Amino acid sequence: MNGAESLVKTLLAGGVDTCFANPGTSEMHFVASLDRHPDMRCVPCLFEGGATGAADGWYRMRGDIAATLLHLGPGLANGLANLHNARKAGSGVLNVVGDHTEWHLAHESPLRGDLEGVSRAVSHWTRVSPDAPSVAPDGAEAIRAARSGNGRIATLVLRAHAAWEDAPGPAPVAPPPAPRRPDPAVVTAAARALRRPGAALMIDGPALHGDLAETAGRVAAKTGCRLIAPFLVSRIARGAGAVRIERERYAVDENVALLADVEHMVLCGAGRPVTFFSYPGKPSLPEPPGATMLDLCAPDMDIGWTLRALADETGATGAEPARMPLDTPAPPAGPMSLEKVGAALAALLPENAIVVDESITASRPLNVPTDTARRADWMYCTGGAIGLGLPCATGAALARPDRKTVALTGDGSAMYTLQSLWTMARENLGVLTIVFANRGYQILRGELANVDVPDYGPNAARMFDV
Amino acid sequence: MNGAESLVKTLLAGGVDTCFANPGTSEMHFVASLDRHPDMRCVPCLFEGGATGAADGWYRMRGDIAATLLHLGPGLANGLANLHNARKAGSGVLNVVGDHTEWHLAHESPLRGDLEGVSRAVSHWTRVSPDAPSVAPDGAEAIRAARSGNGRIATLVLRAHAAWEDAPGPAPVAPPPAPRRPDPAVVTAAARALRRPGAALMIDGPALHGDLAETAGRVAAKTGCRLIAPFLVSRIARGAGAVRIERERYAVDENVALLADVEHMVLCGAGRPVTFFSYPGKPSLPEPPGATMLDLCAPDMDIGWTLRALADETGATGAEPARMPLDTPAPPAGPMSLEKVGAALAALLPENAIVVDESITASRPLNVPTDTARRADWMYCTGGAIGLGLPCATGAALARPDRKTVALTGDGSAMYTLQSLWTMARENLGVLTIVFANRGYQILRGELANVDVPDYGPNAARMFDV
Numbered sequence: 001m002n003g004a005e006s007l008v009k010t011l012l013a014g015g016v017d018t019c020f021a022n023p024g025t026s027e028m029h030f031v032a033s034l035d036r037h038p039d040m041r042c043v044p045c046l047f048e049g050g051a052t053g054a055a056d057g058w059y060r061m062r063g064d065i066a067a068t069l070l071h072l073g074p075g076l077a078n079g080l081a082n083l084h085n086a087r088k089a090g091s092g093v094l095n096v097v098g099d100h101t102e103w104h105l106a107h108e109s110p111l112r113g114d115l116e117g118v119s120r121a122v123s124h125w126t127r128v129s130p131d132a133p134s135v136a137p138d139g140a141e142a143i144r145a146a147r148s149g150n151g152r153i154a155t156l157v158l159r160a161h162a163a164w165e166d167a168p169g170p171a172p173v174a175p176p177p178a179p180r181r182p183d184p185a186v187v188t189a190a191a192r193a194l195r196r197p198g199a200a201l202m203i204d205g206p207a208l209h210g211d212l213a214e215t216a217g218r219v220a221a222k223t224g225c226r227l228i229a230p231f232l233v234s235r236i237a238r239g240a241g242a243v244r245i246e247r248e249r250y251a252v253d254e255n256v257a258l259l260a261d262v263e264h265m266v267l268c269g270a271g272r273p274v275t276f277f278s279y280p281g282k283p284s285l286p287e288p289p290g291a292t293m294l295d296l297c298a299p300d301m302d303i304g305w306t307l308r309a310l311a312d313e314t315g316a317t318g319a320e321p322a323r324m325p326l327d328t329p330a331p332p333a334g335p336m337s338l339e340k341v342g343a344a345l346a347a348l349l350p351e352n353a354i355v356v357d358e359s360i361t362a363s364r365p366l367n368v369p370t371d372t373a374r375r376a377d378w379m380y381c382t383g384g385a386i387g388l389g390l391p392c393a394t395g396a397a398l399a400r401p402d403r404k405t406v407a408l409t410g411d412g413s414a415m416y417t418l419q420s421l422w423t424m425a426r427e428n429l430g431v432l433t434i435v436f437a438n439r440g441y442q443i444l445r446g447e448l449a450n451v452d453v454p455d456y457g458p459n460a461a462r463m464f465d466v
Numbered sequence: 467m468n469g470a471e472s473l474v475k476t477l478l479a480g481g482v483d484t485c486f487a488n489p490g491t492s493e494m495h496f497v498a499s500l501d502r503h504p505d506m507r508c509v510p511c512l513f514e515g516g517a518t519g520a521a522d523g524w525y526r527m528r529g530d531i532a533a534t535l536l537h538l539g540p541g542l543a544n545g546l547a548n549l550h551n552a553r554k555a556g557s558g559v560l561n562v563v564g565d566h567t568e569w570h571l572a573h574e575s576p577l578r579g580d581l582e583g584v585s586r587a588v589s590h591w592t593r594v595s596p597d598a599p600s601v602a603p604d605g606a607e608a609i610r611a612a613r614s615g616n617g618r619i620a621t622l623v624l625r626a627h628a629a630w631e632d633a634p635g636p637a638p639v640a641p642p643p644a645p646r647r648p649d650p651a652v653v654t655a656a657a658r659a660l661r662r663p664g665a666a667l668m669i670d671g672p673a674l675h676g677d678l679a680e681t682a683g684r685v686a687a688k689t690g691c692r693l694i695a696p697f698l699v700s701r702i703a704r705g706a707g708a709v710r711i712e713r714e715r716y717a718v719d720e721n722v723a724l725l726a727d728v729e730h731m732v733l734c735g736a737g738r739p740v741t742f743f744s745y746p747g748k749p750s751l752p753e754p755p756g757a758t759m760l761d762l763c764a765p766d767m768d769i770g771w772t773l774r775a776l777a778d779e780t781g782a783t784g785a786e787p788a789r790m791p792l793d794t795p796a797p798p799a800g801p802m803s804l805e806k807v808g809a810a811l812a813a814l815l816p817e818n819a820i821v822v823d824e825s826i827t828a829s830r831p832l833n834v835p836t837d838t839a840r841r842a843d844w845m846y847c848t849g850g851a852i853g854l855g856l857p858c859a860t861g862a863a864l865a866r867p868d869r870k871t872v873a874l875t876g877d878g879s880a881m882y883t884l885q886s887l888w889t890m891a892r893e894n895l896g897v898l899t900i901v902f903a904n905r906g907y908q909i910l911r912g913e914l915a916n917v918d919v920p921d922y923g924p925n926a927a928r929m930f931d932v
Contacts, residue, residue, distance in 0.1 A: 023929060025743045025913040032914065035923035044907075044929050047882060073587070074550045074851030078882075080543035084579050104744035107751065108737045110698055110850035113550050117587035121539070121580045164746055164917065232576055271574045277491045278570035280630055285573070384576035385540030416513060416544075419881055422932070441510075447491040448498065451630065457501035463489060463510050466888070 003132035004029035006167040007096070007158065008037050010139040014173030016067050016094060017041060018058060018398065020051035022079075024071030026098030029163040031069075042069070043398065043427060045391075046419035048079035053391025053417060054398070055093045056086035060235045060379055061354065061399035063206070065092040065146045072099055073113035076155070081385040082417070083122045083153055085392075088383035089234035090205050090299055092151030094142055095123070101161040102130070115157060124152040132162045136171035147176040149300030150205060179302040187306065190266045190296045191223070191313040198263030198291075199225035204270035207303055208245065209237040209377060215307040216268070217243035217321020222314050226262070230270060231255075232380040239349075239375040240326035248286070250276055252450075255286040262287050266294045268310070269303040276384065279450050327372035338365040341434070346373040350404050354396045355379070358389030359408040361443050362436040366408060387416025390433065394420045397429040404430055411437040412466075441466050469598035470495035470629040472636050473562070473622075474503050476605040480639030482533050482560065483507060484524060484864065486517035488545075490537030492564030495629040497535075508535070509864065509893060511857075512885035514545035519857025519883060520864070521559045522552035526701045526845055527820065527865035529672070531558040531612045538565055539579035542621070547851040548883075549588045549619055551858075554849035555700035556671050556765055558617030560608055561589070567627040568596070581623060590618040598628050602637035613642040615766030616671060645768040653772065656732045656762045657689070657779040664729030664757075665691035670736035673769055674711065675703040675843060681773040682734070683709035683787025688780050692728070696736060697721075698846040705815070705841040706792030714752070716742055718916075721752040728753050732760045734776070735769040742850065745916050793838035804831040807900070812839040816870050820862045821845070824855030825874040827909050828902040832874060853882025856899065860886045863895040870896055877903040878932075907932050 001009070008030065011017070019042045023031050034042050045051040051068045058066040070076050076097050086093050099105070099115055119126040125145035129138040138156055146154035193199055201223075203216050208229055213236075220227040229236060231248040249255040252275045259273070265287060272293065278284045287293070297306040311317050331347045332340040341362075346369035349355070353376040359366055360381075370376075379396065381388045393407035414435050424431045441464045448456055448464075467475070474496065477483070485508045489497050500508050511517040517534045524532040536542050542563050552559050565571070565581055585592040591611035595604040604622055612620035659665055669682050674695055679702075686693040695702060697714040715721040718741045725739070731753060738759065744750045753759070763772040777783050797813045798806040807828075812835035815821070819842040825832055826847075836842075845862065847854045859873035880901050890897045907930045914922055914930075922930075 021929060023910065025910070025917065028910070028914050028917045028919055031910075031926045031929050032919040032922060034925040034929075038925055040925070042925065042929065044932060046878060046932065074547040074849065077543060077546035077550070077587075077851075078853075080546065080584070081540040084540045084543070087579075088576055101744040101750075104740070104750045107740035109740045109750075110554055110742060110848060113553075113849075114587045117583065118546070121543070121583035121587055160744060160917075274570070274573035274575045276576055278567040278626060284567075284570045284575075382576060383540065383579075385543075387544075412512060415885055418884070426932075444489065444491070444494070444497075448494050451491065451494045451626075453494055453498040456498060459500040459504055459506070459508060460497045462508065463487060463497050463500075466510060466512065466892075 001167060001169065002029055002164050003135035003167040004163040005033040006136040006170050007139045008033045008040055009170035010136045010173065011067060012037060012040055013170050014140060014143045016065060016143060018066040019069050020045050020054045020066060021069035022048045022051050022071060022075060023069050024075065024098065026100060026160045027069055027071060043423060045423050047417055048075050049082045049387055049417045050391045050420045050423060052079035052086065052093065053082035053388050054395030056082060056089055056091045057392035057395025058399045059091035059093065059151060060089060061396045065094050067094045067096055070095060070097045072111045073115035073118050074111065076115065076118050080122050082388055082391060084385050085381060085383035085388045087122060087153050090151045091234065092146040093153050094146040095155040097155060097157050099157050099159045102159055119155040122153055123155040125154040128157040129162050132165035132167040135162050135167055136169065140171040140173040143173045144176050150179060179300060181302045181305050182297050186296055187309045187313050190294055191310060193264040193266055193294050194219065194223040194225040194314065196264050198261055200228050200262045200265050201225050202228050202265055202267050202270040202273065204230055204233060205299055205303055207269045207307060208233055209235055212304055212307050213237055213243045214321060215311050218316040218319040219310050219314050221321050222316035222319040232382045234382055235377050235379050237375060238378045239370060239373045240324055241375050242324050244322040244324055248273060252279060252282045259287045262291050264292045266296050268297045268306060269299055271299060280452050325372055329369060338362050342366045342369045346370045349373045349376055351375060352403050354400060354403050354405040356389050356393040356396060356407045358410065358413050359436050360410045360413060386413035389413055390420035391417050393431050394423050394429065397431045398427060407431055407433040409435055411435055440464060467633060467635065468495055468630050469601035469633040471499040472602040472633040473605045474499045474506055475636035476602045476639065477533060478503060478506055479636050480606060480609045482531060482609060484532040485535050486511050486520040486532060487535035488514045488517050488537060488541060489535050490541065490564065492566060492626045493535055493537060509889060511889050513883055514541050515548045515853055515883045516857045516886045516889060518545035518552065518559065519548035519854050520861030522548060522555060522557045523858035523861025524865045525557035525559065525617060526555060527862045531560050533560045533562055536561060536563045538577045539581035539584045540577065542581065542584050546588050548854055548857060550851050551847060551849035551854045553588060553619050556617045557700065558612040559619050560612040561621040563621060563623050565623050565625045567625055585621040588619055589621040591620040594623040595625065595628050598631035598633040601628050601633055602635065606637040606639045609639045610642050616645060645766060647768045647771050648763050652762055653775045653779050656760055657776060659730040659732050659760055660685065660689040660691040660780065662730050664727055666694050666728045666731050667691050668694050668731055668733050668736040668739065670696055670699060671765055671769055673735045673773060674699055675701055678770055678773050679703055679709045680787060681777050684782040684785040685776050685780050687787050688782035688785040698848045700848055701843050701845050703841060704844045705836060705839045706790055707841045708790050710788040710790055714739060718745060718748045725753045728757050730758045732762050734763045734772055735765050737765060746918050791838055795835060804828055808832040808835045812836045815839045815842055817841060818869050820866060820869050820871045822855050822859040822862060822873045824876065824879050825902050826876040826879065852879035855879055856886035857883050859897050860889050860895065863897045864893060873897055873899040875901055877901055906930060
């Protein structure tokens with residue numbers, strides 16, 4: 001077999017059976033080997049950002065990695081913005097990027113570029129596989145790297161000769177290293193802090209849905225602390241029956257107001273709160289200046305173990321979390337407005353749906369009424385790089401074909417990765433896409449005021465009135 | 467004035483009066499300052515690749531730089547593929563990329579990323595302006611860097627506080643360093659080589675149009691050498707009256723055949739010939755193994771001086787270049803075919819048009835008949851990263867509103883940067899766009915055979931039958 005086939009076999013043996021692909025010439029041996037491995041589902045994407053965003057959506061719903069197949073430096077570059085979003089989501093993604101042969105790279109051919117530089121700008125782990133016998137072991141290491149630390153971006157560069165020359169066979173894939181756990185003394189300190197007045201437990205990542213959200217909710221119920229999530233999260237269970245979790249706000253003043261009473265903050269799977277942008281005269285850190293901050297468990301540590309230890313330490317194991325009630329509005333009538341779209345969504349969203357929300361300036365009127373809609377998993381544009389919505393919905397729908405997926409997207413962001421509509425159709429996915437076409441660069445109008453530029457004239461207005 | 471305004475003033479004083487912009491919050495002070503500077507033409511682009519590709523097209527037609535305005539690391543990443551094409555075209559581009567304030571970067575906010583790493587992967591020159599007083603002098607340096615070496619990629623990172631804090635004023639822009647010239651002894655050696663049987667003068671960059679193409683043509687006429695250009699070039703004058711310049715081929719075998727008789731090759735403004743991809747058992751270098759290679763003038767050296775010195779040395783100053791004749795076909799009738807579209811283009815293309823050719827697999831039937839169509843400037847996808855066509859045509863049409871621009875694009879590549887159609891409409895540009903919708907991933911079908919995979923089954927076919 002050749003190097004490419006040894007990689008496909010390694011992926012399959014390592015539990016990676018889905019590949020979002022935008023291949024070119026240098027990946028043809030990988031593509032050719034697919035015919036001998038029908039158990040590898042290769043999903044064509046007509047733009048690289050569609051592939052990387054779909055791998056992100058896949059991870060968010062499966063909690064395990066898919067691969068992407070991309071074409072040289074420019075191909076990886078086209079997928080970079082959604083890898084940025086995936087990285088901020090804490091999603092594991094394994095990129096396989098084809099490159100020229102080693103001897104071809106000695107010359108200045110059109111597609112030659114700084115592929116490793118492009119990769120390092122976003123990947124936690126980058127390796128160039130030098131020859132065919134290295135491809136399988138490097139692939140196994142890449143899988144392990146992508147699964148490490150609760151999900152990382154790993155990029156394997158597959159040079160053309162390493163793909164087409166003879167290789168001995170697949171390599172075994174080792175499990176990722178066990179994530180670090182906090183010192184028990186820190187758990188004890190966190191439990192003590194959470195019992196104080198003005199305490200908040202800030203959670204993120206896997207703590208926002210499923211069993212871990214339940215555990216976090218028990219801790220909050222028992223200690224009386226608030227349970228808060230960042231504004232943009234990878235995946236959060238929302239709606240009737242979901243554990244009540246507050247979410248930070250986009251606007252700095254609103255976020256500062258939200259956290260005004262916080263005296264003690266414990267971070268569990270979450271980074272330190274920070275505003276989206278910085279503005280003249282406004283803080284980057286939204287919590288009150290005197291608040292204590294306890295970093296219990298970093299996002300790449302063992303969040304499950306930590307939450308369970310915290311529940312034990314606080315005696316919360318039998319507590320009942322506060323939950324959201326069911327309160328759906330009547331389906332609205334009359335002329336369309338954002339509020340009515342939000343009410344319609346709240347009225348009609350089916351139980352257990354997956355919602356990818358990249359509606360940006362339209363987001364609030366959609367999120368408020370759906371707080372008490374039927375329970376669903378909601379996913380957000382974690383890195384703020386637009387163009388995530390449609391690809392992420394594609395990957396999520398492939399990962400969970402048993403559930404209905406809804407993509408909410410702005411018109412500007414939809415255009416960034418519009419090719420994902422083709423993949424949805426091609427793969428016959430159950431995705432409902434709603435495009436919020438405000439026909440303007442709406443967010444900038446607000447942001448201009450935020451940076452102390454209240455008025456603008458015709459030359460600046462040409463940037464917003466699109 | 468603030469740092470942003472000091473930059474706008476520096477750009478204008480330095481002769482940069484056009485900015486292709488996809489701004490976000492961190493660039494709002496730059497946008498606000500536009501109202502006080504109506505002589506800065508800021509062209510909104512709804513995708514960053516549209517902005518960088520337009521700046522490339524602008525440079526190809528003007529021979530001088532435009533600016534782009536982009537938003538943090540993900541914004542620059544979205545523009546990276548077309549910056550790759552610009553770099554391969556030898557185009558100068560000045561990117562201004564907004565970033566968070568220094569103190570905001572201390573925290574893990576959503577859009578924070580390795581902006582400098584993204585930039586360094588494609589830029590010749592990258593600088594982070596640390597504070598407002600540095601912005602104008604750094605901007606002046608950036609302009610100089612972008613104009614150096616016949617055109618380079620320069621990226622200035624403008625942190626938000628450096629944009630909004632007080633700055634003393636604009637900075638003077640120094641001319642770029644004079645490009646290096648070859649040693650006269652090398653010119654003499656080149657002249658000697660070109661008089662030999664089997665000699666070829668390989669030219670690229672500014673040598674492919676205007677006065678320098680005339681000079682190169684005289685040298686060829688006088689010495690009897692062949693005049694050859696790479697397959698993908700930044701801009702070449704083609705059609706009736708243009709100097710006869712052969713072009714390399716995409717297919718390796720055809721390219722090897724084209725160069726089979728070359729015994730002595732002189733490179734002037736051109737890199738060493740290299741095939742687009744490498745394939746098993748085929749050479750990366752297309753010239754015959756025994757051919758001598760003389761590197762007369764690298765692409766970043768003084769190509770004009772060198773060609774004129776070569777004309778003097780060969781006594782070619784008064785020679786008459788071989789030129790292409792006018793031979794336009796009758797406008798075709800009957801059912802559509804690629805050949806008929808090529809004939810229609812050859813019949814109808816107006817004198818002095820600008821043609822951006824990203825038609826990829828459709829390219830050959832369009833290029834053969836237009837060899838003898840009316841004279842036009844043709845531009846190609848120099849870096850092989852698709853999505854150049856529409857943005858490049860946008861920038862070219864803005865640079866030369868007096869000429870008709872035609873964009874030839876594949877359906878797959880058009881989707882990469884489709885938002886450029888909006889900019890063309892918004893700016894009321896005279897661009898005719900022809901999309902070659904073959905509804906397949908056509909090039910890969912051929913490439914699979916090229917890499918010795920003659921047959922493929924249903925799982926691989928899913929990648930091509932799109």
